[in-house]
Amino acid sequence: MAWEERDGALHRSLRFDDFSAAFAFLTRVALHAEKIDHHPEFTSVWNRVDFRLTSHDAGGVTERDRQLAEEIDRLASAGAGR
Template structure:
């Protein structure tokens, strides 16, 4: 399984992690909104935290208790939404 650019395998081996930084809160929130709309469309939802100009993601497939192709595809899509 190839890990998309800028993403890191979590210490648990079951997740992908990446942080994004933006100019301000509005840019970060706009990005997060685009990700949320895509996640809803593909029915695969990320864990995230948003603090002012930063959005942190953790992707894992809870049903499988593992990292799956769905997580890799979502990470790739998130990169493209940037």
């Protein structure tokens, strides 16, 4: 599934082989998010990570969210997310 825009946010779910792979991926996302000072909303349940990207101060999706989505996709590809 690709990113879906709804309710003023970008949404995507990713699955990994197991909890450790999902957690390692989230660690990579967290390091990038800190670097760019733009932090995603996410939930993680065992091997699944669900994202919701929005810029609260702008009231919806901005170019920063789209750039973060692209980086999340790149990191998922490197970490075998599907």
